[in-house]
Amino acid sequence: VMKLIIDCDAGVDDAMALIMALDYVRKGKAQVLAVTCVQGNTGLDNVVVNVLRTMNAMDIQVPVYRGAKDPLIGPYIRHGPPFHGEDGLGDAHFDTTPDLSVVSSEHASLAIARLVRDNPDEVTLIATGPLTNVALAIKMDPDFTKLLHSFYIMGGNLNGRGNITTCAEFNFHNDPEAALVTLTESLTPPRMITFDLCISQALFSLDWRKNKLGQKATRQARFQNKIEDTLLKAFEKYYGDYSMWDQVAVAAALNPGQVVTEASSACASVELAGQHTRGQMIIESRLRQDDRKNNVVIVDKIDKTALENMVLDAFD
Numbered sequence: 640v641m642k643l644i645i646d647c648d649a650g651v652d653d654a655m656a657l658i659m660a661l662d663y664v665r666k667g668k669a670q671v672l673a674v675t676c677v678q679g680n681t682g683l684d685n686v687v688v689n690v691l692r693t694m695n696a697m698d699i700q701v702p703v704y705r706g707a708k709d710p711l712i713g714p715y716i717r718h719g720p721p722f723h724g725e726d727g728l729g730d731a732h733f734d735t736t737p738d739l740s741v742v743s744s745e746h747a748s749l750a751i752a753r754l755v756r757d758n759p760d761e762v763t764l765i766a767t768g769p770l771t772n773v774a775l776a777i778k779m780d781p782d783f784t785k786l787l788h789s790f791y792i793m794g795g796n797l798n799g800r801g802n803i804t805t806c807a808e809f810n811f812h813n814d815p816e817a818a819l820v821t822l823t824e825s826l827t828p829p830r831m832i833t834f835d836l837c838i839s840q841a842l843f844s845l846d847w848r849k850n851k852l853g854q855k856a857t858r859q860a861r862f863q864n865k866i867e868d869t870l871l872k873a874f875e876k877y878y879g880d881y882s883m884w885d886q887v888a889v890a891a892a893l894n895p896g897q898v899v900t901e902a903s904s905a906c907a908s909v910e911l912a913g914q915h916t917r918g919q920m921i922i923e924s925r926l927r928q929d930d931r932k933n934n935v936v937i938v939d940k941i942d943k944t945a946l947e948n949m950v951l952d953a954f955d
C-alpha cells in the first residue's frame with residue numbers, strides 16, 4: 640500500500656484530486672498519512688475547512704495539519720474568485736460546519752518532515768498548492784527529502800505562458816521563493832506536472848464534464864458538482880474547455896506506470912525578480928545533457944484515458 644502526503648490549498652481541483660486519493664484509500668491501495676494545508680487559492684482557514692468538507696464527502700477521515708498562512712516573502716496572492724470563489728470551494732452553500740477539533744496542533748511542515756523520516760523511502764509527497772510548507776520543511780530538515788519514495792508537484796510552466804499572470808503559473812507565482820527552494824534543494828527530484836502539460840493534455844470538453852461527471856449521483860459527485868458551479872462558469876467564459884490541474888498530479892502519483900508515458904530530466908529554476916515574469920519557471924536548456932545539473936523530472940506526456948478513468952472511478 641502506497642503512503643501519501645498531500646500538501647494542498649483546496650481549491651476545487653485540489654478537492655477533486657483529494658477525492659481521487661481517497662478513492663485509492665477506500666480501495667485499500669493507498670494510505671494518506673497527512674493532508675497538509677497551505678494558503679493559496681483561498682486563505683489558510685478556508686483551506687482547512689475545505690479539506691475537511693472534502694473528506695466528509697468521501698466519509699473518510701485522514702490526519703489534517705495546518706501550515707503556512709502567508710507566502711515566505713511576497714504578499715498573499717490568491718487565484719481569484721472567478722475560479723475557486725472567495726472561500727475556495729466556489730462559494731457554495733453548506734448547512735453544516737466541519738468539526739475543527741480533528742485538526743492536528745503540529746505544524747504542517749514539521750509533520751511532513753517527521754512522517755517522511757518515520758517511513759523512510761515509502762512516502763510519496765504530492766504538492767498541489769504553493770510550495771510554502773514544503774520549502775519550510777526543506778529549510779528546517781533538508782535531508783528528509785532524500786528519504787522520499789517519490790515527489791510530485793503541480794506547478795510551474797515551460798514556455799513563459801501563465802494563468803495568473805502573463806508569464807507565471809499560479810502555484811509558483813504565489814510563492815516563487817518557496818518554489819525556488821523546493822526545486823533547487825530537494826534531494827529527490829520532483830516530477831513536475833506543469834501548466835503546459837495540463838492545458839495541452841488534460842483538457843476535457845465542458846460537455847464531457849456535464850454528461851460524464853455531472854450525471855453521477857454519489858455523495859462525492861454531488862459535492863463536486865456543487866462546488867464546481869462557479870469554476871464551470873469561468874471555464875465557459877474564459878477557456879471553453881474543462882481543464883484538470885491538481886487531478887493530474889494525484890493521478891500520476893497514484894498510478895505512474897499507466898498515467899505518465901513520457902518524462903525527461905531538466906535543470907529548472909524560478910524567476911524571482913521580473914516585473915512580468917516573477918514566478919515563471921526557467922529551464923536551463925543549455926545544460927539539458929548534463930545530468931549532474933538536472934534537478935527536476937518534467938512529465939512530458941500522460942495517458943489521458945487513464946486519467947479520465949481514474950477521475951470517473953473516484954466518483955462511483
Ligand code: BDR
Binds near residue numbers: 653767808834
Ligand atoms: C493551480 O492553481 C490553482 O488554482 C489550482 O488549484 C492548481 O493547483 C493551477 O495553476
Ligand code: CA
Binds near residue numbers: 768
Ligand atoms: Ca491547487
